[in-house]
Amino acid sequence: RxxxxxxxxxxxxxxxxxxxxxxxxxxxxxxxxxxxxxxxxxxxxxxxxxxxxxxNYVAAVHNGLPGFMWNTVIVTAAVVLLVVVLATTASFAVVRARTRWSAGIFRVFLLGLAIPMQAVIVPVYLIIVELGLYDSLTAIVLPTAAFALPVCMLILTGSMRDISDDLYEAMALDGAGSVRTFLQLVVPMSRPGISTVAVYAALQAWNGFLFPLILTQSHENRLITLGLFEFQGQYRVDIPGLLAAVVLSAIPILLVYLIARRSLVAGLMGVGGK
Missing domain, CATH: 4.10.810 (Virus Scaffolding Protein; Chain A)
Known part of the structure; x- marks a missing residue:
């Protein structure tokens, strides 16, 4: 009973x-x-x-919110693509190599968890200027992806370590090389972890404020976090208009969460490879 x-x-x-x-x-x-x-x-x-x-919603659209959101979508998609490709391949190398060099490189990546972006914003600014990327969307994509990589690698290495060695041996007996093993075994088995990494990177890019503030200047390259300043004047702030813009800006990232919520929860629980 x-x-x-x-x-x-x-x-x-x-x-x-x-x-x-x-x-x-x-x-x-x-x-x-x-x-x-x-x-x-x-x-x-x-x-x-x-x-x-x-x-208020009509005013948000007329004040350039669609353009700011489009720039943010481009930056977010580029950051997610870059982080997913680099984090999955690097984590696969760390998990399968099992050498002193791979473990050392992994520890170097984890050092990024202890370095806040505010502490290195001046060197990052100088590097971006020297590369000729200042006031461009690329100037936001590269450092945002770099600071998201440590957490993403930590998640994916834990997810890939859950994959049984018997499955790797079965792929090897079938004549599969490293590339085929990665594409046909590791990526499908690590899908929850990859979804977690993608959502985390998307949140970092969508809500980022410091890099867009320091590394861009023109109105055409503004992201949504800076575009919200368009709804405040010199002597007053249109609070309902600002909140309407906030609601509209939150809809895309909310849709991403709703689509990937199951894989996100599974990845956070550490059962990505089971």
Whole structure:
């Protein structure tokens, strides 16, 4: 017979409290996007708008938000592609080589976890200028991918170590080389870990602020994080318009999470190769 479930009032109260902590700010955010700027400052931010309007979303589009989002999409896609290719191949080499050199190189990569980007922004700026990449999207892609690699390699090496040695031996007996083993065995078995890495890299690129601020200057190369400054003036800030732009900018990365959420959870739980 199945066990009868006992009620847990403490757990229910904690879950309800956490729902309020998360839900109330989101509710206030969405409600504010349908209010006029003068009504927002004069009314309760949690009250439903008496005269709802979509002009905040229209203003966000007219103020160049699609262009900022397009630049951010390009940077995010390039960072994800670069990180996934480099992290998967490097992690495969570290896991399968099992030499002193590969272990040392892996430790060097992990040193990046202890180096904040704020500490090296000046050298990164000088390198980008010397390469002639300043004020370009490439100037954002390269350092963003570099700082995402340590965490991504840590995730993928753990995922690839879960693959049984018997499977590698079976591929070797079948006459498969390293490239075929990597493509036909390692990549399919590490799919949850790769999804986790892709989502992590996408978040780093989409929400990045420091590199776009320092390494770009022109209006045409602005990303969404800098583009939000377009919604504040010299003496006032259009809060409903700014929040509408925030909502629109969060939709693409939310869709990415919804598509890859199962693989993301599996990769974070460390069961990528099982």
């Amino acid at each position: 199945p066990r009868s479930r006992r009620p847990n009032p403490a757990a229910g109260a904690g879950a309800f409290a956490w729902l309020l902590v998360v839900g109330v700010p989101l509710y206030a955010l969405l409600v504010a996007t349908f209010q006029r700027s003068e009504d927002y400052t004069a009314s309760n931010p949690l009250a439903l708008p008496t005269d709802p309007t979509l002009r």
